[in-house]
Structure formats: structure tokens, C-alpha cells
Amino acid sequence: MANKDTLEGKEINSRFMAAAAQVDITPPLGTFINGDFINHYARFIHDRLFCKTLVLKTPKRLLAITVVDICEMPVHYVNEIKALIYKETELAHENIMISSTHTHAAGAVDGMLLSSVDMAYRQKLPGLILESVRNALKDIKPAKIAFGRTDVPEHVRCRRYVMKEGYLAENPTTGKPDKIKTNPFGAEQLIDRPAAATDPELSVLAVKGLDEQWIAVLGNYSLHYVGDWPDDTISADYFGEFGRQIKKALNAGDDFVGMMSNGTSGDVNIWDFMKTGNYPAGHFEKTKVIAGDLSAKAITALEHASWEMDPELEVKYETVELTIRKPTAEQLSAAAKTVIETDYANLKLEDNGMFKIYAREQILLNEFPDSCRLPLQVFQIGETAIGMLPGEFFAETGLWLKYKMAGKNYFTITLANGCEGYIPPAHELEKGGYEAWLARTSCLEEDAENKIKNKLLTMLQSGYVPASLSPVRSR
Numbered sequence: 001m002a003n004k005d006t007l008e009g010k011e012i013n014s015r016f017m018a019a020a021a022q023v024d025i026t027p028p029l030g031t032f033i034n035g036d037f038i039n040h041y042a043r044f045i046h047d048r049l050f051c052k053t054l055v056l057k058t059p060k061r062l063l064a065i066t067v068v069d070i071c072e073m074p075v076h077y078v079n080e081i082k083a084l085i086y087k088e089t090e091l092a093h094e095n096i097m098i099s100s101t102h103t104h105a106a107g108a109v110d111g112m113l114l115s116s117v118d119m120a121y122r123q124k125l126p127g128l129i130l131e132s133v134r135n136a137l138k139d140i141k142p143a144k145i146a147f148g149r150t151d152v153p154e155h156v157r158c159r160r161y162v163m164k165e166g167y168l169a170e171n172p173t174t175g176k177p178d179k180i181k182t183n184p185f186g187a188e189q190l191i192d193r194p195a196a197a198t199d200p201e202l203s204v205l206a207v208k209g210l211d212e213q214w215i216a217v218l219g220n221y222s223l224h225y226v227g228d229w230p231d232d233t234i235s236a237d238y239f240g241e242f243g244r245q246i247k248k249a250l251n252a253g254d255d256f257v258g259m260m261s262n263g264t265s266g267d268v269n270i271w272d273f274m275k276t277g278n279y280p281a282g283h284f285e286k287t288k289v290i291a292g293d294l295s296a297k298a299i300t301a302l303e304h305a306s307w308e309m310d311p312e313l314e315v316k317y318e319t320v321e322l323t324i325r326k327p328t329a330e331q332l333s334a335a336a337k338t339v340i341e342t343d344y345a346n347l348k349l350e351d352n353g354m355f356k357i358y359a360r361e362q363i364l365l366n367e368f369p370d371s372c373r374l375p376l377q378v379f380q381i382g383e384t385a386i387g388m389l390p391g392e393f394f395a396e397t398g399l400w401l402k403y404k405m406a407g408k409n410y411f412t413i414t415l416a417n418g419c420e421g422y423i424p425p426a427h428e429l430e431k432g433g434y435e436a437w438l439a440r441t442s443c444l445e446e447d448a449e450n451k452i453k454n455k456l457l458t459m460l461q462s463g464y465v466p467a468s469l470s471p472v473r474s475r
Contacts, residue, residue, distance in 0.1 A: 178432025311382025
């Protein structure tokens with residue numbers, strides 16, 4: 001039975017309730033910064049990092065949407081965090097979504113290529129994520145929700161390029177040239193064309209209290225990150241700047257939480273190799289411009305949105321088993337020889353460094369299990385559906401899902417519930433490029449993207465599971 005409250009002397013039905021909270025997760029100076037081919041160390045903090053949580057509740061179900069300012073988190077690590085949250089709040093595993101924004105200027109809880117893990121920070125972060133969920137649950141109140149969308153094509157560019165005849169795109173794992181060059185620094189004049197389309201859509205989920213006070217805005221945009229910061233600096237990138245700017249533009253209160261999630265951006269960035277835009281060059285200046293534009297357009301997209309007063313909350317959660325590609329015996333033998341000869345402590349990228357890094361990757365990847373299980377998740381929030389994918393997916397995957405869901409409010413959050421590296425379509429994997437180089441960051445079977453997207457589409461189009469297996473704790 002719905003709770004009854006009063007607002008300005010009128011009785012209201014508070015069946016749908018919501019709240020949001022954020023907790024500072026900024027790591028200390030000196031921490032490792034991952035997201036690059038080698039380690040970087042934090043010497044400066046430009047802006048604070050946060051874990052942001054939006055909780056939604058009806059009498060049947062309680063959902064948590066958590067977005068963390070971090071590059072990525074492995075699936076098993078997120079599962080451990082979810083277990084901690086369940087123990088403290090009784091929020092069921094399948095009812096929690098935890099995603100990484102993919103800022104490349106955050107603390108490291110997962111080792112990638114030659115970057116290291118800050119173990120103290122890795123142990124501390126789960127408690128901070130729990131705190132954000134717990135704090136949100138304390139202030140839950142009657143609410144309403146709306147969805148908006150608009151195209152913002154000017155800030156997304158495919159970073160994979162078909163190059164002119166004669167250009168050699170080296171692949172450090174196969175010994176054969178790639179058909180694609182990712183981020184062709186220094187070879188801009190040899191670009192023929194971008195290799196694929198981008199997803200220009202900015203999706204917006206907005207939540208207000210029935211007292212008209214803003215609770216949260218969740219954006220979703222398929223832009224990898226901006227990256228206009230020094231390598232030794234902590235920053236939440238445009239994801240954090242969006243939250244600050246939209247709060248200011250809405251004149252929202254101190255309890256408001258602005259969130260930006262990562263869409264299907266595995267092959268998309270803002271680095272303007274073809275000089276099609278005009279951005280300021282200073283550190284963090286491009287971030288401010290892009291976040292400001294996105295926040296303004298998010299608000300415009302919501303101006304004519306319909307607010308749902310009594311949305312149903314549903315969830316679908318399944319796993320898919322996929323095989324892991326391994327190096328051949330010949331690749332392993334060559335890799336071992338390279339590793340023996342390499343001084344990794346003093347490695348320089350310009351000294352044939354990519355070949356040495358990826359030789360080490362072959363050895364480490366060979367120790368992986370032969371298969372893995374990845375979580376797929378769907379939240380239905382009234383008229384809006386959100387698909388969650390645990391990896392870095394290309395824009396093509398998101399565009400395909402939106403095409404199949406045409407006429408419905410839909411968007412995809414990636415790096416959700418963990419990350420299993422790049423998961424490109426098979427035909428893009430065959431072309432090569434950095435995202436396809438065999439490593440711990442790109443190792444799933446060739447048909448993985450096709451299996452995952454079709455499984456998620458079936459979940460989106462099928463019925464939903466009954467009310468949560470765990471109870472909704474009354475508060």
C-alpha cells in the first residue's frame with residue numbers, strides 16, 4: 001500500500017521515491033594513475049573525485065545507480081562491492097548497478113598494461129562506494145522522473161582511421177600491419193577517413209522531489225574522455241565538470257547530484273586529428289567547454305519532457321559465458337624472448353616500447369582461465385530502459401541497440417558492473433587497431449560483441465523478473 005504524504009496542504013501518493021548522494025573518493029598524492037601504457041604518479045589534484053549514487057524505490061523494488069570517478073574496475077571486484085552493499089542494506093545484487101566513468105586521471109584499482117594497482121586505495125574504495133549508497137538511502141523522499149534526449153555530434157569523433165595508401169599501421173602482437181590506425185599522432189596528413197560512425201546522442205534521466213527540488217540528473221554520452229590534463233594530475237575529466245556545471249545552471253541545492261555515465265565510446269574521443277573543431281588549448285579548458293555545452297543541452301532536452309509520477313521499476317540480470325583468446329605457441333615463444341631482454345623498470349615508449357609491453361601481455365594473458373562470465377543488466381524505470389554492459393564497446397553497438405529499441409526511451413551504460421576490456425564487433429577486431437591488440441585489455445572471443453548485444457536485446461524485449469529476491473527494507 002502506498003505511503004501518504006502532504007504537499008502544500010494536498011494529499012499526495014508517494015509510491016515512487018528517490019534520493020541521491022555523493023562521497024569524495026579522491027586518492028592521496030603519490031597514488032598510481034592508470035589508463036595509460038605506463039605508470040603515472042599523482043603530484044597534483046585538480047578536482048575531487050566522487051562516487052555518486054541515485055536510489056529509486058517503489059513498494060516492490062529498490063534500485064541503486066552508482067557512477068564512480070575511476071578508469072575501470074574488474075568484474076570480480078565489483079561483485080565484492082555489491083556483496084558488501086547487500087550485507088549492509090539488503091539491496092539485492094541484481095538491483096545494483098555500479099559503473100566507472102572512465103576518467104583516465106583517477107586512482108588505480110586494476111592493473112592495465114604497465115600501470116600498477118594502488119592496493120591501499122583498492123581496499124579503501126569499496127567502503128566509500130557503500131557509504132554513497134547508504135547516505136542516499138537515508139534521505140529517500142517522494143519523487144518524479146523524466147527522460148530527455150538530444151543530439152550533440154560536435155564533441156564525438158571516431159578515433160580509428162583508415163589511412164592513405166603507403167602508411168604502415170604496426171601491430172605489436174601479430175607482426176602484420178593493421179588495416180586501421182587508432183589515434184594517428186604525427187600522421188594526420190596521411191588520414192584518409194574515419195573508420196566508423198559515432199553515437200551523437202546525449203540521454204538524460206532527471207529526478208525531482210514532489211516539492212520541485214532537484215534530486216539528480218544522470219547524463220549518458222558516448223565520449224571516451226577529454227584528457228586535456230597533465231599525466232601527473234588527478235581529475236574527474238568532463239564527467240565531473242558536467243556535474244558541477246549542471247548543478248550551477250539548475251540553481252540546485254546542496255543535496256543535488258549531477259552524474260555523467262559513459263556510453264558506447266570504445267572507439268570515440270575528442271582528439272581532433274582532422275581539425276574539424278576549434279577548442280581552447282589550455283589544460284582543462286576543453287573539458288570546461290564540452291561539459292558546459294552538454295549541461296546546457298541536457299537542460300534544454302528536459303524542458304519539454306513528461307514527468308512520471310508513478311513509474312514502475314523492473315530489473316533483468318543475466319550472465320553470459322565467453323571464451324578467452326590466448327596467444328599461440330609461436331607468439332608465446334617470441335614474447336618470452338622479448339620479455340627476457342627488456343628492462344621494464346626503465347622502459348621508454350619511443351624505444352620500440354609497444355612491442356615490449358605487448359610481449360609481456362602475451363605471457364600474462366596466457367595465465368588467464370579459458371573462459372569468463374560477464375554480467376548483463378537492464379533497468380526499466382517507467383518509460384525508460386537502460387542496458388548495462390561490462391566493458392568498452394564501440395559506438396556501433398550502442399547505435400544498433402538504439403535502432404532495435406527505436407521509439408522507446410533507451411540508452412546504454414558501459415563499464416557497468418565491471419570491465420572486461422575492449423569488446424569490438426568482429427569485423428572491427430579483424431581490422432586491428434589498438435583496441436584489437438591481443439592483451440589482457442582485449443581478449444574475448446571474436447563473436448563476443450555479437451553474443452552480448454543480442455543477449456541484452458532479448459533481455460530488453462522480454463518480460464522482467466518478479467520483485468527482488470531480497471526484501472526492501474523499510475526506512
